[in-house]
Amino acid sequence: MELVKVDNLESGKVLAKPIYGADQSILLKKGTELTPKYINHLKRLKIRTIYIKEVDNDGFKELSEDEIEVLPKNIKQKATSTVKEALKKIDVPEQSYTNDDSDNYIEADKILNIVDDIVTEIINRDDLFVKFKDVMSIEDELFFHLTNVTVLSLIMGKSLGYDEERMKLLAIGAFLHDIGKIKIAPEILNKHGRLTDEEFEIVKQHAIYGYEILKDMPNIPDISARIAYEHHERCDGSGYPKGITQRYIHEFSRIVAIADVFDAMTNDRVYRTRIQVNEVIEYLYTTVSQNQLDAELIKTFLDFLAPYPIGSTVKLSIGCEAVVIDVKKDNKLRPIVKVSRFKGLDEDLTIDLSKRLNISIEQVLD
Numbered sequence: 115m116e117l118v119k120v121d122n123l124e125s126g127k128v129l130a131k132p133i134y135g136a137d138q139s140i141l142l143k144k145g146t147e148l149t150p151k152y153i154n155h156l157k158r159l160k161i162r163t164i165y166i167k168e169v170d171n172d173g174f175k176e177l178s179e180d181e182i183e184v185l186p187k188n189i190k191q192k193a194t195s196t197v198k199e200a201l202k203k204i205d206v207p208e209q210s211y212t213n214d215d216s217d218n219y220i221e222a223d224k225i226l227n228i229v230d231d232i233v234t235e236i237i238n239r240d241d242l243f244v245k246f247k248d249v250m251s252i253e254d255e256l257f258f259h260l261t262n263v264t265v266l267s268l269i270m271g272k273s274l275g276y277d278e279e280r281m282k283l284l285a286i287g288a289f290l291h292d293i294g295k296i297k298i299a300p301e302i303l304n305k306h307g308r309l310t311d312e313e314f315e316i317v318k319q320h321a322i323y324g325y326e327i328l329k330d331m332p333n334i335p336d337i338s339a340r341i342a343y344e345h346h347e348r349c350d351g352s353g354y355p356k357g358i359t360q361r362y363i364h365e366f367s368r369i370v371a372i373a374d375v376f377d378a379m380t381n382d383r384v385y386r387t388r389i390q391v392n393e394v395i396e397y398l399y400t401t402v403s404q405n406q407l408d409a410e411l412i413k414t415f416l417d418f419l420a421p422y423p424i425g426s427t428v429k430l431s432i433g434c435e436a437v438v439i440d441v442k443k444d445n446k447l448r449p450i451v452k453v454s455r456f457k458g459l460d461e462d463l464t465i466d467l468s469k470r471l472n473i474s475i476e477q478v479l480d
């Protein structure tokens with residue numbers, strides 16, 4: 115299968131993976147032949163890239179879904195539906211979480227189970243760095259955001275050599291870090307355009323709400339409440355709610371802060387247009403120089419990122435565009451690329467840039 119930009123999509127191509135809506139319902143089934151009407155629909159939904167079936171296989175092995183996705187689809191779906199259920203249960207203003215009515219608790223066991231699945235998946239994968247394209251292309255708001263931030267935090271935890279126990283504590287906290295948002299009015303959370311100062315003050319409260327929801331919750335480790343409280347604190351003291359500095363912010367909170375910033379910037383958000391991964395990486399470096407996010411942790415994180423993820427389009431120094439089809443771990447800066455119809459050739463051209471040192475990548479186009 116091949117990852118293509120919806121903008122460049124021709125009708126007649128066949129979907130290699132289903133397209134999901136915000137509520138996890140299938141909008142278009144795998145195997146659907148794309149008509150101009152469907153393509154327009156995808157554009158309206160602001161879906162930028164999709165997987166299509168490759169018609170002429172050029173001898174390169176097709177990637178299976180598992181090879182492309184960081185988390186298998188069933189785990190992702192289970193995670194999003196668990197969070198949805200959990201949020202429904204606690205979406206009651208002035209709810210007391212310390213009473214004995216078990217129906218009103220977040221179903222901690224379900225969350226712990228799904229977090230276990232995610233942790234096991236990340237611990238057992240040793241090839242994470244080339245799989246970021248998928249994490250970054252997931253289109254949705256809070257539900258996917260929670261799963262993404264969990265995965266990104268775990269990747270940092272893994273690169274720091276955390277044992278399974280720490281990974282689990284980190285994962286539960288990452289998964290629940292924004293839970294306080296359920297107490298913020300949706301009109302403010304989903305507002306188009308800039309928030310007023312008053313509205314921003316209200317949004318900031320989600321850190322405190324999250325702490326209050328989680329601190330007394332049975333079966334949820336104490337550190338989760340602390341992560342919810344601290345994930346918008348910044349190392350230089352410019353964050354909220356307390357404005358504390360690095361040495362007072364728990365390492366887990368510093369990790370979740372980076373994952374949160376990264377995820378928010380790489381996904382479409384109602385208040386922001388999508389930006390390129392290389393811009394995010396530049397931004398992360400800026401935060402290092404401003405001492406807002408933990409510099410050491412960011413370096414570890416960036417080490418895991420592939421500068422040219424599989425599926426990205428790049429401009430080569432020989433004057434043509436190419437798509438990255440494979441990235442070698444020991445040479446992330448020189449991937450294998452495929453050039454389509456170059457200078458009148460009727461066949462696609464595959465170039466291993468680690469062997470063709472005279473050709474370089476000039477620009478990432480997508």
Ligand SMILES: [Fe+2]
Nearest residue numbers: 291292345346
């Ligand atoms: Fe947050």
